[in-house]
Amino acid sequence: MKFTSVFDIIGPVMIGPSSSHTAGAARIGRVARDLFGRQPKWVKIHLYGSFAETYRGHGTDVAIVGGLLDYDTDDERIKTSFAEAEKAGLQFEFIPETANRAHPNTARLVMGDDESEMSVEGISIGGGKIEISEVNGFKLRLTGGMPAILVVHDDRAGCIANVANCLAMHKVNIGHMEVSRIERGLTALMVIEIDQNIDERILSQISYIPHITKVSKINN
């Protein structure tokens, strides 16, 4: 089931005018920021389908930038996010695409700073609800409705068990988990939905496990 809570239907409380194009867009921006781990310095925002056709009218542009500045769906500053982004040193560019994606409301955010780069693709499935469909080329399905951690690692035996053990040691319960890899023996990605938000300390412990290259989290 894509929609689990009554508040997916009666809610969110948000700045208008569109739940999928404004609130959903803000959430995609915010989750992308979470996954990047900090505010990026620059971002290229590729828009597909209905997002590409109507983003200006729906405030999709200000909403995504607002999300990247960590604003929630009901934050009044969404309206002035372009000016806020300039103050915060975030450069952005919108690129409407003509290609078709699997979902009509899709945004792909390629972002970075002096240290690293990351790409995150999100879809807005209606009523403000979103899913993250791709991170750094890895296909995945992440709703953003649960706290989650993403672990990029070498595709070696024991990696998954080590991460699971580390979470178990801190009494963090795993609700759902997916592992995907682009090619056998190369890089893989673990997407782990967990029952509660975890702090930086646990995140940093996971990052020290052998063959783990990057760890990011989504709080909820």
Place this chain on the structure above:
Amino acid sequence: MDVLFRNVRELVERAENEGKLISELMIEQEMIISGRSREEIFTQMDRNLRVMEEAVERGLKGVQSVTGLTGGDAVLIQNYIATGKSLAGDLLLDAVSKAVATNEVNAAMGTICATPTAGSAGVVPGTLFAVQNKLNPTREQMIRYLFTSGAFGFIVANNASISGAEGGCQAEVGSASAMAAAAIVEMAGGTAQQSSEAFAITLKNVLGLVCDPVAGLVEVPCVKRNAMGASNSIVAADMALAGVTSRIPCDEVIGAMYRIGQSMSTNLKETARGGLAATPTGKAITHAIFEGGDLKSLLKSRVSSN
């Protein structure tokens, strides 16, 4: 995932077998899924209700969207009601004006509560605050109205769609109207089965409704479609309470809505490439807003030429 209901048939059966209101089943399911207490869930819904009240209040004072394309109609309708000359009747027009008020606030990038979406956010609160004057519900009953709406919206979202880009306006204002109709029936003391009849009757009436926002904005025709949605739900609720039933069962209507949405051209699903958006005036408005034309005189000339 463990849920109490996946479709309307299961929802109604459970309500009848356990002697519970639909709103109660929605609350119980939310408790199971979120692990939160009844009180926490009520508090959050109460907060959403307050956002709806504030939006209507703001809209009834008169708002204007950034483009100037919409705003002020809720006030006109209220003034008209006050003349005592309304043909539709005070309750119906009150719902219409409050639905319009909410959606005008939405178009003006104000704070609203999506029900189920922002483009359709006027219908559920508009009808709620209008029938409130007639039925005198307690605060708890008003909150339950939102849970009942939510139960039906939950089923539509998981079995069809509540997104204009996926299913057209039938999935947005259509779903909202049907959700509201079901909730009105419960508040008026009707049965769970009657709620489902009201839902089916309402949704049937808007099957095939396209999403064709002029200039891609959630303004034209969205604001006035919320008015249509609100009146549609009140009439359907009355019909169901009178004992009228839908020949096509509720879940099958939802299925039909989904398939219709799938077979509609993308030009008619929130791309602003077809329907009203593609009319000469629709295109002129788009040009005026995004390419520096004069929207004010455009709107004025249209008014004078009619």
